[in-house]
Amino acid sequence: MTLSQHKAHEQSATPAGHPLSRRLRHEGRLLLVATQFLTRLPVPRLADYQPDWLHQSSRHFPAVGLLIGLLCAGVFWLASLLFGPLVAAVASTAFGIKLTGAFHEDGLADTCDGLGGGLTKERALTIMKDSRLGTFGTLGLVMALLLKVSLLATMPLSLALAALVVGHSGSRLMCISLLALLPYGGDFEHAKAKPMAQQLTPMQGLMGAGWVLLSLLLVWLWLPMADVELPLWHWLLPLGMALVATDYMRRLMKRRLGGYTGDGLGATQQLSEIAIYAGLAALL
Numbered sequence: 486m487t488l489s490q491h492k493a494h495e496q497s498a499t500p501a502g503h504p505l506s507r508r509l510r511h512e513g514r515l516l517l518v519a520t521q522f523l524t525r526l527p528v529p530r531l532a533d534y535q536p537d538w539l540h541q542s543s544r545h546f547p548a549v550g551l552l553i554g555l556l557c558a559g560v561f562w563l564a565s566l567l568f569g570p571l572v573a574a575v576a577s578t579a580f581g582i583k584l585t586g587a588f589h590e591d592g593l594a595d596t597c598d599g600l601g602g603g604l605t606k607e608r609a610l611t612i613m614k615d616s617r618l619g620t621f622g623t624l625g626l627v628m629a630l631l632l633k634v635s636l637l638a639t640m641p642l643s644l645a646l647a648a649l650v651v652g653h654s655g656s657r658l659m660c661i662s663l664l665a666l667l668p669y670g671g672d673f674e675h676a677k678a679k680p681m682a683q684q685l686t687p688m689q690g691l692m693g694a695g696w697v698l699l700s701l702l703l704v705w706l707w708l709p710m711a712d713v714e715l716p717l718w719h720w721l722l723p724l725g726m727a728l729v730a731t732d733y734m735r736r737l738m739k740r741r742l743g744g745y746t747g748d749g750l751g752a753t754q755q756l757s758e759i760a761i762y763a764g765l766a767a768l769l
Contacts, residue, residue: 516549518542523549523657525586543664544689546657547696554653554700557581558646565642574637577649578630589660590626592751594618597625599748606742610671613748629755636762640769644715647704648723648765654700655724656758658693659731663745663753665690666735670744715768723764727757 514531519542521528531538557577565573582590595613601621603609612619618626637645664685705717734753738745 512545514538515542516545519545519549520552523588524553524584526584541689543661543685544692545696546661547654547693547700550654550657551650551696551700553581553584554650556584557653558649561637561645561649562642565645570640570642570645571634571638574634574645577637578633581653589751589754590629592748593629593755594622594626595748596746596752598622600737600741601625606670609741610746613746629759632759633762636759636766639766643708644765644769647708647715648762650704651697651700651720651723652758652761655697655727655761656754658697659727659757660750660754661685661693662690662731663735663738663750667739668744669746670738670742670749671746719768722768723761726760726764730756730760 515538517528517531518534518538520526522539522542523546557580560580561573561577564576568576595615598615598619598621599609599613602619603612637648640648662685665687701717701720705715708715731753734749734756735745738749742749
């Protein structure tokens, strides 16, 4: 679908009314669609739902990540008061998994199994569709969880809270960026979410980046009150490491699968989230 076709379809799918209020209502609906897709949070039932809304909602994935990050940060803060940083890191990580239904973790495990055990594209895709967890998937998932917990536990409380907010939001921007950088590499007819098997438009990417900028602004305004000196430009290291992780996944999926898959996007989110935590921990 071309950019002009995307715009025409969005306009036709937007409810009638004043242009600004109509646009705001439509974006609000897309935000609810993104929340419903990425989390297990209850959302109001949407009238006149259209399948293409799921693709359009990808621009709000970083906003959902911001919400998840804030909730996980709240759990981390409370658990740190009661038990200390290590238990807090485990509790916030477990809460995030519960909140999202292990959505991205499942993608990481399937990607590790598929790319680790499949020598051809067809074999890799077949393995990734298998609901059973293999050796590569188990190891990849365990290592990812250990890295998240250990990195968060090594940070001061205020920095760990900031890491959760920016990590969850920024990693979901990295995830959807592959929609613009790669074609779909899976079996379109058997895709779990066919509307997502489309490319991201420049406007959608800019809106997604805006949510990450908001998360950065929030933590930048809050950190000085928490007695943590972290200039805004220091975020270039963790975000740069997330870009490196994302580019690695882009090249890997392009070479092995010819493009992205839903599981590959989940793996990208997990790796880039870990990269953001690692970048912040390295600043210490």
